Amino acid sequence: MSARSAAQPSAVSRLTASTEGRLAVIAVAVFLGMALMSPDKFLSVQNLTSMAFQFPEFAILALAMTITMLTGGIDLSVVGIANMTAIIAALILTRATGSGDGWGVLAFALSASVAVGLLAGLFNGILIAKLGLPPILATLGSGLIFTGIAIAMTGGSAVMGFPAATAWIGNSTILGIPAPVILFALLAIGISLLLTRTGFGIKLRMFGANPLAARYAAIDIDAMLIRVYMLSGALAAVSGMVVMSRANSAKADYGSSYLLLAVLIAVLGGVNPYGGYGRVIGVVLAVLSMQFLSSGMNMLQVSNFARELIWGTLLIFVMVMNTWRTRPRNA
Amino acid sequence: MKAGAMKLDWTRNETLVALVILGFCTAAAISDPGFLSLATLTDLLRGGIVLGIFAVAALIVLISGGIDVSFTAVAAFTMYVTAMILNAALPWLPWWAALAFGMAVGACLGAVNGVLIAFFGLPTLIVTLGTMSIFRGTMLTFIGQKQITTLPPGMRDFGRMMLLRGENADGSFYSLHGAFVVTVLVVMLTWTILHRTMLGRQIFAIGGSEESARRIGINVRKVQFFVYIYVGALAGLAGIIHASMARVANPFDLVGLELSVIAAVVLGGARLAGGHGTLTGTILGVALIVLVRNSLIVLGIPSTWQSVTIGCLILLGTGLPAWQAKRAAARAA
Numbered sequence: 001m002s003a004r005s006a007a008q009p010s011a012v013s014r015l016t017a018s019t020e021g022r023l024a025v026i027a028v029a030v031f032l033g034m035a036l037m038s039p040d041k042f043l044s045v046q047n048l049t050s051m052a053f054q055f056p057e058f059a060i061l062a063l064a065m066t067i068t069m070l071t072g073g074i075d076l077s078v079v080g081i082a083n084m085t086a087i088i089a090a091l092i093l094t095r096a097t098g099s100g101d102g103w104g105v106l107a108f109a110l111s112a113s114v115a116v117g118l119l120a121g122l123f124n125g126i127l128i129a130k131l132g133l134p135p136i137l138a139t140l141g142s143g144l145i146f147t148g149i150a151i152a153m154t155g156g157s158a159v160m161g162f163p164a165a166t167a168w169i170g171n172s173t174i175l176g177i178p179a180p181v182i183l184f185a186l187l188a189i190g191i192s193l194l195l196t197r198t199g200f201g202i203k204l205r206m207f208g209a210n211p212l213a214a215r216y217a218a219i220d221i222d223a224m225l226i227r228v229y230m231l232s233g234a235l236a237a238v239s240g241m242v243v244m245s246r247a248n249s250a251k252a253d254y255g256s257s258y259l260l261l262a263v264l265i266a267v268l269g270g271v272n273p274y275g276g277y278g279r280v281i282g283v284v285l286a287v288l289s290m291q292f293l294s295s296g297m298n299m300l301q302v303s304n305f306a307r308e309l310i311w312g313t314l315l316i317f318v319m320v321m322n323t324w325r326t327r328p329r330n331a
Numbered sequence: 332m333k334a335g336a337m338k339l340d341w342t343r344n345e346t347l348v349a350l351v352i353l354g355f356c357t358a359a360a361i362s363d364p365g366f367l368s369l370a371t372l373t374d375l376l377r378g379g380i381v382l383g384i385f386a387v388a389a390l391i392v393l394i395s396g397g398i399d400v401s402f403t404a405v406a407a408f409t410m411y412v413t414a415m416i417l418n419a420a421l422p423w424l425p426w427w428a429a430l431a432f433g434m435a436v437g438a439c440l441g442a443v444n445g446v447l448i449a450f451f452g453l454p455t456l457i458v459t460l461g462t463m464s465i466f467r468g469t470m471l472t473f474i475g476q477k478q479i480t481t482l483p484p485g486m487r488d489f490g491r492m493m494l495l496r497g498e499n500a501d502g503s504f505y506s507l508h509g510a511f512v513v514t515v516l517v518v519m520l521t522w523t524i525l526h527r528t529m530l531g532r533q534i535f536a537i538g539g540s541e542e543s544a545r546r547i548g549i550n551v552r553k554v555q556f557f558v559y560i561y562v563g564a565l566a567g568l569a570g571i572i573h574a575s576m577a578r579v580a581n582p583f584d585l586v587g588l589e590l591s592v593i594a595a596v597v598l599g600g601a602r603l604a605g606g607h608g609t610l611t612g613t614i615l616g617v618a619l620i621v622l623v624r625n626s627l628i629v630l631g632i633p634s635t636w637q638s639v640t641i642g643c644l645i646l647l648g649t650g651l652p653a654w655q656a657k658r659a660a661a662r663a664a
Contacts, residue, residue: 076590127646127650131650131653131654131657132653132654132656132657133646133649133650133653134603134604134649134653136398136603137594137597137603137645137646137649138646138649138650140590140593140594140645141594141642141643141644141645141646141649142642142646143642144638144639144641144642144645145638145639145642145643145646147638148635148636148637148638148639148640148641148642149639151635151638152633152635152636152639155635156635256587260460260463260464263460264460264461264464267457273454273456273457274454302472303471303472305467305468305471305472305476306468306472307468308464308467308468308471309464309465309467309468309469309472310468311464311468312460312461312462312463312464312465312468313461313465315457315460315461315464316447316453316458316461316462316465319451319453319454319457319458319461320447320451320453323451323452323453
């Protein structure tokens with residue numbers, strides 16, 4: 001923001017000095033590049049709206065990944081939580097269709113899924129904070145358990161047949177803006193405020209930067225970590241709702257590629273996987289770059305697998321650029 | 332602790348995993364007396380061949396203080412490309428040369444990880460996440476997506492090699508694949524490197540504390556570079572063995588297995604923080620995972636509960652030592 005309004009000669013170097021600035025340049029460059037390569041298709045209203053419907057589901061998972069990474073942890077169970085909560089909501093929706101137009105049931109299903117997401121996060125938080133498990137292992141194990149519960153509840157098949165109101169979360173538009181985007185924007189702004197404007201956010205980043213110093217500063221680390229993973233679980237549940245509504249079904253193995261994608265986006269967005277640094281704006285820019293890239297490649301008829309290749313290359317490229325700038329720590 | 336060599340050390344993961352395996356087998360034998368048969372054993376060993384090589388690879392990375400999630404992609408890439416090249420240009424290569432060729436391809440891919448990690452100093456999880464997508468994406472985009480059903484003669488010969496083969500009293504067949512010997516050799520070679528060479532001591536030292544290792548004059552970059560090349564070579568070898576045993580090179584195989592392998596290794600006592608881990612523990616961890624995958628049904632638990640069981644085992648296997656360590660730390664403070 002400030003870099004754009006500043007009219008000093010150093011504007012460009014200031015823009016590229018921060019991770020977020022460089023990402024903004026990448027996002028704009030990708031957008032312009034794709035727009036130049038197929039202007040009539042890429043800039044069409046149809047493409048722009050379809051992009052807007054596609055990214056929120058994994059972008060919300062990336063937000064969950066971001067807050068856990070800020071504490072130096074990681075949450076590998078997000079996709080498991082998303083699917084488990086989606087299946088619980090789906091079972092509620094299919095069982096109780098008789099009453100009214102479905103809005104009441106939908107509201108109940110939504111709150112149930114977020115509540116289960118919070119519980120799942122509480123489970124992770126207790127494992128990590130109280131029992132001292134490393135976050136990677138705790139969430140790897142719990143992720144398998146959540147996915148397993150989802151499989152056991154459904155026998156592995158898809159749950160479908162929802163009341164019409166369900167489609168509202170994932171497929172409707174409000175004032176011409178797709179509902180999932182509005183949902184994502186609200187969550188992103190909320191998380192950003194939480195991280196920068198509240199004591200909780202400051203404690204969280206302090207702990208990520210230096211756990212020992214945070215302990216000596218008398219921060220209640222256990223309570224903080226539990227809340228972080230509960231928040232992550234709730235975000236995963238919301239993402240699960242969006243996926244369920246868009247797919248009009250719920251299944252135990254939906255979105256399995258989203259886990260790595262969420263990690264990739266968070267890291268691409270400049271979040272330090274060792275904790276302490278990360279901004280929501282960076283994550284948003286990373287999400288947009290990814291979506292522009294994959295939609296653009298779709299237009300150019302590149303295969304899905306090339307997308308994977310380009311994502312990986314982008315991730316490594318950005319990491320090399322980041323360390324190149326800050327000099328290899330040599331530590 | 333040292334008093335009495337026969338006394339069980341409850342703080343070790345190996346003891347815990349061995350007891351769980353023993354308990355599992357006892358319960359399985361009670362509910363189905365047919366469980367204790369040669370066929371079950373050979374099935375178990377067969378299931379451990381590829382998983383075992385992967386686990387040894389994952390172990391050595393964990394000991395060096397890193398984590399590698401790209402090894403399954405390396406294996407898939409290697410088996411597919413090797414099968415293709417041998418079919419097209421070198422069909423006369425004997426089986427051992429095909430294995431060596433695969434190891435070389437895998438080592439080259441491992442070197443990519445090595446350069447990024449050792450020379451650019453990037454975090455290992457991020458690098459291997461990235462290269463996993465790159466290897467898989469490159470293979471599926473530029474090389475091919477179709478299964479190769481006619482393997483080159485060398486790999487076909489290897490696929491037919493059996494150590495023993497026989498028939499049970501009830502008429503069912505059992506067999507043990509020759510590739511089991513390769514897994515045993517890999518374990519022995521890795522044990523020698525880790526415990527009988529300077530390089531092995533250096534790998535442990537780097538995992539314990541990279542900075543201390545550097546200050547006592549260890550060339551950290553060189554050792555890390557070696558680790559990722561070695562892991563690549565092992566992954567390549569595992570890929571060729573997998574294709575030979577399945578008699579088909581399917582580019583969509585193997586990927587997705589990486590977290591289960593790492594889970595098996597961690598279950599066996601290796602620490603994510605580095606510097607700790609044993610081959611005994613790793614083998615026990617692999618045995619437990621294969622046992623759960625193959626024989627959960629014998630205990631009357633439906634296979635839909637398989638991932639819940641593995642998840643619980645991971646939490647239990649890592650939770651108990653972590654909790655004990657936390658209590659010990661609290662007592663010391």
